[in-house]
Structure formats: structure tokens, C-alpha cells
Amino acid sequence: MIRVLSVASECVPLVKTGGLADVVGALPAALKGAGVEMRVLLPGYPAVLAALEGSEVLEEVDAFGGRLRLLAGRAAGLDLLVLEAPHLYDRPGGPYLDPQGRDWADNDARFAALSWTGARIGAQGAGGWMPDVLHGHDWQAGLMPVYLKDAGHDRPTVLTVHNIAFHGLTAAARMGALRLPAWAFHPDGFEFYGQISALKAGLVHAWRITAVSPTFARELATPEHGAGLDGVIRSRGGDVRGILNGIDTASWDPMNDPAISGFKSPNGKAANRSALMAECGLVEAGGPLAVVVSRLSDQKGLDLLLAALPAFLAQGGQLALLGSGDRRLEHAWLAAAEAHPGQVSVKIGYDEALSHRFYAGADAVLVPSRFEPCGLTQMYGLRYGAIPVVARTGGLADTVIHANAAALTAGCATGLVHDPQSVPALEEALRQLCALHAQPAAFRQLQKNAMKHKVGWEASAPLYAALYARLADSHATEKA
Ligand code: ADP
Numbered sequence: 001m002i003r004v005l006s007v008a009s010e011c012v013p014l015v016k017t018g019g020l021a022d023v024v025g026a027l028p029a030a031l032k033g034a035g036v037e038m039r040v041l042l043p044g045y046p047a048v049l050a051a052l053e054g055s056e057v058l059e060e061v062d063a064f065g066g067r068l069r070l071l072a073g074r075a076a077g078l079d080l081l082v083l084e085a086p087h088l089y090d091r092p093g094g095p096y097l098d099p100q101g102r103d104w105a106d107n108d109a110r111f112a113a114l115s116w117t118g119a120r121i122g123a124q125g126a127g128g129w130m131p132d133v134l135h136g137h138d139w140q141a142g143l144m145p146v147y148l149k150d151a152g153h154d155r156p157t158v159l160t161v162h163n164i165a166f167h168g169l170t171a172a173a174r175m176g177a178l179r180l181p182a183w184a185f186h187p188d189g190f191e192f193y194g195q196i197s198a199l200k201a202g203l204v205h206a207w208r209i210t211a212v213s214p215t216f217a218r219e220l221a222t223p224e225h226g227a228g229l230d231g232v233i234r235s236r237g238g239d240v241r242g243i244l245n246g247i248d249t250a251s252w253d254p255m256n257d258p259a260i261s262g263f264k265s266p267n268g269k270a271a272n273r274s275a276l277m278a279e280c281g282l283v284e285a286g287g288p289l290a291v292v293v294s295r296l297s298d299q300k301g302l303d304l305l306l307a308a309l310p311a312f313l314a315q316g317g318q319l320a321l322l323g324s325g326d327r328r329l330e331h332a333w334l335a336a337a338e339a340h341p342g343q344v345s346v347k348i349g350y351d352e353a354l355s356h357r358f359y360a361g362a363d364a365v366l367v368p369s370r371f372e373p374c375g376l377t378q379m380y381g382l383r384y385g386a387i388p389v390v391a392r393t394g395g396l397a398d399t400v401i402h403a404n405a406a407a408l409t410a411g412c413a414t415g416l417v418h419d420p421q422s423v424p425a426l427e428e429a430l431r432q433l434c435a436l437h438a439q440p441a442a443f444r445q446l447q448k449n450a451m452k453h454k455v456g457w458e459a460s461a462p463l464y465a466a467l468y469a470r471l472a473d474s475h476a477t478e479k480a
């Protein structure tokens, strides 16, 4: 068994703002069969502490402006290490934002403390458990390899990039407060235009970097998608690779999902569709029922979808959106629902159970993202027979097979893929969706193909396991 410490700021089902949480929560079970024992280090948010069972205190230390206590325990079937630090995490609101939707002013220290604790576990273990590899996720764990190196330890580290748009930037004046070493503050270290970049720290200092899809891994090396860090990515050469996310097929199982009804019967989709239409106040117009389940942010291209909406509705299409985020987009979507009663339904908020009903009831899931490192909603769509209509970017391009004539004939098409960032391209994809939906036999075949497509971790879990094994081996060889 290879022991791996996974370090992250979210984890399903305890705390989630997006797909990062799904992946961090699914990896331990997915990797178990591949010979990996994974424990997850999380911040002690109120929801995490409340869920923790049989916890024991492993260590107490004063750092980052208060007392840090490292707890070990289990929650929701996961082996957890939890950093209890009330001055950093005992707050209302989300993991990153206060109840008014503003970033917590001390987010740099909140996640530096998490990274520092991860490095400490890498150096001295936790209650006798010593990880062979440390695996951090996104900028919140980016500083971990620096702390580890600074302490003179050479335990292998992996950083996974789920989103390059968030760098974890903070002022250089914070070096002392964050316990960061001066030796690493330079352009080939974690300095980024005069500031500290936690993400760059990880990209420079982690032994290996993974990106959450092969296409995203290639995109990261380009100025267009590298968010200013493409040079760093290129400089790491073969240390960077894409490993496609999977989904947890046990909690996302249309045949056995307590949040929905009726998928066991042959017309399960129809029953869930009618229920969703009624729940959303939509009136049958003959065309496809499309859904969006998404953070409302510039990344997701939902402003483009607003522009493409009238043409889609004119062809009998209907749309239900579940999302929250950017206030401007929330208002624009609420206005669209008001302008098209019975055709467009918008629910602002975050609702896990409702999201299951959305995928189960939909004919199509729309993901018109400007960029999408992997994307999970198109995979939930595939699994629940909701045809993904996606932009050709990142993991969307890697998970959906476009329904061109050849792919339809070959029986391998699973959705519609269009070129991103253009309203006409999106309109054309939605036109194709309506045309396919108007041919019931062809559409049913597409749904069958989609539901058969493998979206679990079976392909990717062995890739992570092999990566950890190589790193653990090379570490052992170096030590010998
Ligand atoms: P990202 O991580 O960029 O937000 P992903 O597609 O990887 O995008 O993951 C989004 C996850 O969050 C999915 O599990 C999706 O179902 C969920 N989600 C997004 N918005 C909502 C919402 N308003 N209510 C419920 N679930 C949501």
C-alpha cells in the first residue's frame, strides 16, 4: 500500500463550491482498489468539525496567529486529518467568501496554514502515519512543497491544477506572516510580478504537476490558457501530465439514486422529465429540455448562452438553470426567466438534491464554457442520459464525442461539441440539438451511447497510483 496525503480546501460531502470537492472526495475510494491508502487533510470549517467522528488530537502548535490543533478522525467514510484553528476557520459563510460574498481578507494565511500543516505531516508524520507522497490541490495547497523544501525534507509532492484562474496572490509584505523563506522569492520561485503566488510556488516546487484533463494539460502550456504561468508550465516539460477526472458512479447512479425516481423503468427519463418540468413551471413546447447546473462566473460562458437563448426557444427548446455566483449574471438570468415564462426557469442558489433532479429530467446539459479544466456536469449528464452540448475546450473536449454523421453511424456519438466563445457556434449547436431531438429514434440512440460511456475512475485511478508509485520508488532509491 502506498500512503498518500491529499491536501485540499473542499471535499464532498462535507464542503463544496465546485468540482474540486467532488474529485477530492471521490479519490480515496477510487484509489483504494489500486493499492493507495489516501487520507485527506482539510481545514477545520464548522461543517467538517461537526461531521468528524471519533476524533483524536495528534498535535498542538502555535502558528499563523493562534493555536493549530491537528485532529484525526473519520467522516462520511473518509479518513481525515483536520486542521482545527478557530481563528482561521470558525466563521459563517463559505470556504473562501464571507456571508456578503467577499473574499476573506486573510485567505492567504488560512491556506498557508493548511499547506504548512501538510508539509509538517510530510516531514514528521501524523500519529505514526507517514505518507509516502503529498498530493496538493490548486493554489490552496500550492505552498506545501516550499515549506517542505525549506524544512530540508525531500518527500515527493504532486500538485494538481483544477483551475489556473485562481493564483492565490498576496502581497510580498506577507512573507513573514506566512512563514515563507526569502530564498524562494524570485521570478524562478514563487514571485509573480512582485507578489507571492501560491499556485506558482506549487508549479515550480512540486515534484510533479497534474492537470485534470489531457487537453487542459496541453492548454496550460499556451499563453492563451496559461494565465501568465504558461512559461512555468513549459519549463517543467515532462513533469506535467493530464489525468482525466472521473465521477463517483456510486453517488451518481441513475438506477439507484434516492434524489430521483423511476430510472429503473424503461421510461424513467420521461417520468423524471415531466416531474422536473412541473417543478420548474415549464410548459411542454415539443423541443428539448436543456439544463445548466453551474457556478455563475465568466468561465462558464453563460452570457453567451443568454445571447443564444432566443433562437433556441424559437425552435421549441426550453431551459432550466440552477446556479449562483456573479450577481450581474444572476440578475440577467432572472430577467430572462421573467421574459420567457413557461420556457425558461431559473433557480438561484446551491442545491445538491435538485441538481440530481436536473440531470435526471433533462434531455440535454449545456456547458458553453470559455475554458473548462475538466468539467463534471457533462459527465453527470452522460450518466443520466442528458446529452451534453459543450464547448471544445479542456476536459469537455476529452469527454464528449461529437455527433457528426460518422460518429452517429458508428454508434459512438455522445453529444454535441462546438467551438467556444462564439454565439453563432452555440446557436448552431443548439439548432443541431433540436434537429436530433426531433428524430426520436436517433435521439434515443444518442442517449444510450451517452449512458454507456465510461465516466468513472476506472481509467484514471491506475494513472494516479502509478504516478505515486514511481515517485515513492525514486524517493526510496535516492535515500538508499
Ligand atoms: P467547477 O468546479 O468549475 O464549478 P465542475 O463541472 O467541475 O465545475 O463541477 C461543478 C460541480 O458543482 C458539479 O458537481 C455540479 O453539479 C455542482 N454545482 C454547480 N452549481 C451548483 C448548484 N447551484 N447547485 C448544486 N450543484 C451545483
Ligand code: GLC
Pocket: 018, 019, 020, 023, 162, 163, 212, 245, 372, 373, 374, 375, 376
Ligand atoms: C475546477 C474546474 C473544473 C473541474 C474541477 C474539478 O473547478 O473549473 O473544470 O472539473 O475543478 O477538477
